[in-house]
Amino acid sequence: MNDVAAAAGVALKTVSRVVNNEPGVNIATAERVQAAIDRLGYRRNDSARTLRSGRTASIGLVIEDVADPFYSGLSRAVEDLALRQGYLVFTGSSGEDPARERELVLAFCARRVDGLIIVPAGTDHGYLSPEFDAGIAAVFADRPPGTGCDADTVLCDNAGGAQAGIRHLISHGHRRIAFFADSPAIFTATERLYGYRQALAAAALPYDEGLVAMGPPEQARVQAGLERLLAAPDPPTALLTGNGRTTVAILRALSALPSKPVRHGGRLTDLVGMAVVGFDDFELADVLGITVVAQDPSGLGRTAAELLFRRMSGDVGPSRRVELPTRIIARGSGEVPPRQGGKGAS
Amino acid sequence: MNDVAAAAGVALKTVSRVVNNEPGVNIATAERVQAAIDRLGYRRNDSARTLRSGRTASIGLVIEDVADPFYSGLSRAVEDLALRQGYLVFTGSSGEDPARERELVLAFCARRVDGLIIVPAGTDHGYLSPEFDAGIAAVFADRPPGTGCDADTVLCDNAGGAQAGIRHLISHGHRRIAFFADSPAIFTATERLYGYRQALAAAALPYDEGLVAMGPPEQARVQAGLERLLAAPDPPTALLTGNGRTTVAILRALSALPSKPVRHGGRLTDLVGMAVVGFDDFELADVLGITVVAQDPSGLGRTAAELLFRRMSGDVGPSRRVELPTRIIARGSGEVPPRQGGKGAS
DNA sequence: TTGAAAGCGATACCAA
C-alpha cells in the first residue's frame, strides 16, 4: 500500500480510502490511485487489515464429514449465505471425534474467525468459554451444544420425524417395526429413538428391544442385524432407519439377501416383502422408490448462518433454539402392506 | 501476549518462545508463563503472526460444488492432508461460474493463503499472474488451467476411461452406443467425448452425431434426449454417461419410462433393455447394479494436496501433470446384451 | 537463558 501511495503520489491513508471505497476522495485522485493499484498488481493484505480492525470477515464451519451428502448440503448453504455477505468459510470435518472438533474450533479461533457454525461431536463445550468472552459468535447446527455452553441452536424435528415415519408405517398395517439407527451417543439417534417409542406407545404397540439396532452405520454390523431380525421367530414387517448412512447400509443389505421372485415393478424392498422408511432423503431415493422422512440440510445451514450473522451484527438477546420440520415423502417402499404368514418370501 | 508477559513477570519475547515451543527457555520460566496463559485464557492471534511471518498455514480450495459427491470426496481428501500438516482450508464453490471462481481465488489470495487448489470453471487464468509473482503456489485439479497460466495439474484419465467404457460395451455386442455428457465447454466432457470417438474408431464403428447428447445435466433435458433416441428408427442398445450427475439423470429418466415386464432380478436397466455404463462411481451404484468407469476423487484431492505441499516447501521444478487411472466396475447394467429386434420392449 | 526494539501492512483518530 505504501508502494501504491508512492506511485500515485498520495498519502498512505488516501490509498486506504480508495481501496475501501470510503467516501471523501476526489474522483481524479481516486482514479490516479486506482491506476497505480492496477499497474502494481496490488492486493490488500487482509491479515494486516484484520489485525487492526479486529474483523476477519471469515467464519469457521465444523461438520461431521464433508463427504456425507447431508453435511455437504448444509455446507453449501452456509457457504452461499456467507459469500453473499462477503465472508469466507473455513471448513473442517471432525469425523465424530470430539478432540478433532475442539482442535478445529480452536484453530479457527486462533485465526480470529468472526463466527463459528458447529455440528458438535463432543458433549462438553466448556472450552469455548474463553472464546465467547473474547467476543466470538457461535451457532450449533443439527445437534445442541454440550455442557458448559449456551448458544443458538438449529435442529431438525428428530423425534417428530421418527414419530411420523412410524405412524406412516402403522397406518399401512404394520405392527412389528424395526428401528436401525446410529449410536445412542449421537444426539439425533437418541431423539429419533424417542420418537419411535412415542409413536409405538401412541398406537398402544409394545416396545420390543429386540427390534432396535443402534450403532455405527457400518455395512457388516447393519447387515448382521438385519439378518438376525429376519431369522427371528417373529420378524418385523417394516423398518425405519435412523439416518442416511444407515439407510444405504440397509438397502445394500437387502439387495445382498438371496433374491426372491419379483411380482410388480423392480422395487428393491419387494424382494423381501418388508416395508422401509428411511430417515433423511438421498439422491436416487426416488429411483429406488424409497419412502423417506426428509430433513432439510440446506435449511439447516441457511438458518444457522442467518442466526450467526444476526449475532455477529450485535444481537445479544437470549439464545434461541430453532427446530426445522421434517416431511414424509411416500415413494412406495413405505406403503408396502405387511407380508402375510410369518417369515420367508411371500 | 503482553498481558501474559506482565502476569508472568517476563518479557514479551519469552512468552512468544513458550507459545511457539522454541528452545532455550528455562523450564521453570516456561511453566510460569504457561500458567499465566491458562489463567488468562490466552490464545495466539494468528493474524498478527501471519502479518509478521508471512505464512498463514492455510490453503484455499475452489471446487465446482461441495454438494456434488465427486467434489465433496475430493474436498475431504484435501482437508485431511492439510490438517495433518497443520494447515486450515478455506473452501468455496464456484458453481461453474468463472467470475465466482476468480472472486473466490482473489479473496483467498487477499487472505494470504499459502497455496491454492483449483477446479477451474473459467478458461483464462491470467488473473493469477500477480499472485504467482507474489509467491503463491497453486495446483489445478480435475481440469487443467486455462490460458495465461502454467501450474501443476492432476487429472483423471478422462479419454482413457471413456474409451474403456465403450470398449466394454462393444465387447458385450453393442454397436450403437449413445453418449450423454456435460456441456462441451467443460474440459472433462470434451475429453470423454474424444475417448468415445476413439473407441468407436478403433472398433471400426461409425460415429453418429445423433447418438451424442451434450449439455447441462438437467433432468428435463436429459430425459427429452433419451426419449428422442429411443423413439428414433434405429435406437441405441447401450449408453455411456459423461459424469455422475448425468448418470443420475439418466437413471431417473429410465425409471420414468412406461415400465415393461421384468424378467430377471430387479435391475433398473432391464426395464428398457438398454445397457448402461456410468462415468464416475456413486453411492448405491452397487445396489442398482450400475456398471461404472470409476474415478478416484479422493486420489485427485490427495495428489493435488501433495503436489501443493511440495511446491509450498520450495520445489521450483517445471510444472507437472499427473493423470490418475480409471477402472471399470462391472455390476450388471453394462453387461446386458443388445436387445433384439428394433425398438420397444424385448 | 532472557530482553529490547524494530517492523510486518493495514486502519483509527485527529489534524490540516
Place this chain on the structure above:
DNA sequence: TTGGTATCGCTTTCAA
C-alpha cells in the same frame, strides 16, 4: 478532501 501518526499483536534481529 487529504495527510500524519499511533497502533493492532506478533516475530525477527540483535544485544545482554
